[in-house]
Amino acid sequence: MSTTTSHTPESEGPVEGPSRPVRLIQNEATTEIPVHLLFRDDPDPVSVPPKPAVVARRQGTGEQPRLRRPGPARARTVPQTDPGLAECPARVLPGIAGVLAGLGGVAGCLATSWWAGALPRFTVTALGLPGAADAGPGPAQWAAYAGAGALGALGFAGLARGTAGRACVLALFGRYQGTVRRTGLLWVNPLLRRRRVDVRLRHWRSEPMPAADGHGVALRVVVLVVWRVRDTARAVLGVADHEAYLRDCVEAALARVPVNMPGGARGAVDAAGEALTRLVAADAVGIGLEVFSVQPVRAEYAPEVxxxxxxxxxxxxxxxxxxxxxxxxxxxxxxxxxxxxxxxxxxxxxxxxxxxxxxxxxxxxxxxxxxxx
Incomplete structure (x- = not known):
């Protein structure tokens, strides 16, 4: 009568009776198991590597922990306009060039009229000009009239006055051509469309806007915003109305920042102003606006509360x-x-x-x- 012996793990000790397969998980106190045994599809036995990687599991259960890889922090998206749209100086000429061109066109029209004999005789005599044949204007005279008239019209029509604190955005058939920030008399191409922008430091006192305090109580807050247009191209061409956009940014910031009632802690009031300034400045920088300060100046409870x-x-x-x-x-x-x-x-x-x-x-x-x- 033969005796059958089976090899058992040392932790289990000798086991009497028929042989049975080795258990992979010995008991509920097991704290680690080889990774290659968890995901093995082949029923054939495989060799165990010398130092297999292990995955810990919960005590007393067979549930494997879920490994979570830390993802990148989501940055707050700031609206941006066309990246190729940025302010650049426009090509303009001094105003004296337009004046000379306009006077040249007028002189050319007078000379053509004398050439065609259309000037009155007393004018010719007063100017000391020799007499011309009274043959009337011909094709050559009409061409001269057209050239002189076009020169005079372009010279006088392109005159513009640049003032301090205001800029002029130029566009040709919808394409941005540059911004004029120079002052004095200038000559600008009359075919360009001009849109004036106020680039001075400005302040805006809002109407009562909905807000909430630290406990979620509805408020009506009036804020004072100090701002200016820094990039005229983005402010004029990148958004339909940059002032309306700024109002919407202030209202959106008030919905996210709690505002305290007057008479509260000074530090809380300053913190609310700094938070509002930071949020509005981050939202408005994409359209060329520079926000310096957003401060609540008056707060009161909403009528319903x-x-x-x-x-x-x-x-x-x-x-x-x-x-x-x-x-x-x-x-x-x-x-x-x-x-x-x-x-x-x-x-x-x-x-x-x-x-x-x-x-x-x-x-x-x-x-x-x-x-x-």
Whole structure:
């Protein structure tokens, strides 16, 4: 009679009876298993590497933990206009060039009229010009008229005046050509479309906008925004109305930043202003606006919660006043009893002390209540 022996792990010890396959997971206390055994599809046995990688699992269960790779932090997207759209100086000429061109066109028209004999005789005599054949204008004269007229029209029509604090955005058939920030008399191509932009430092006081405080109570807040146009190309051509866009950015920032009521902590008010400035500046930089400050100047409760918040505030003030009065009365009673006892004016047992404290408390409270407005 033969005896069949089977090889068992050392941790299990000798096992009597018929042989059975080796268990991969010995018991619920196992804390690690080889990775290659978890994802093996081939039923044939494979050799175990010398130092297999292991994956920990929860104590007492066969559930494998989910490995989460830390993903990249999502950055807040800022709206951007056409990346190729940026302010650049436009090509303009001094105004004297336009004046000379216009005067040259007028002189050319007069010369052509003399050539065609269309000038009156007294004008020719006054100018000291020789007489011309009175043959009337011909094809050559009409061509000269057209050239001189076009020169004069281009010269005078292209004159423009540049002023400090204002810029002029030029476009030809919808294509950006440049921005004029120069001052004085200039000559600009009359075929270009001109759009003036105020580039001075500006401030805008908003109308009451919806907001909320730190507890989510609805407010109406008026803010003061200090800003200016930095990139005229993006401000004029990158958005339909940059002032309306700025108002929308301020309203969106108020929806994300809690605003405290007036009379709160100074640090909280400054923090709210800094947060609003940072958000609005980040949203407006994409359209060429530079925001310096966004500060709440007035805040009040929304009409739907104003009455309830007023009652709540009055109740809080009343409770605070009562607490202050009670503290003052208790301090006065304690001081009075202590002085009477320490100076030996009276000798009180516990019962008499309680009665004295009660009477003094009632007297002080009555006096404070009558003296209060």
């Amino acid at each position: 104003a009455a309830a918040m007023h009652r709540r505030r009055v109740a809080a003030l009343d409770a605070q006043q009562r607490s202050s009065m009670l503290t003052s009365v208790v301090d006065s009673v304690e001081d009075t009893v202590t002085r009477l006892t320490m100076r030996g004016l009276v000798e009180l047992d516990d019962y008499e002390r309680k009665v004295l404290v009660r009477d003094l408390t009632v007297a002080f409270c009555s006096g404070r209540t009558e003296s209060a407005p």
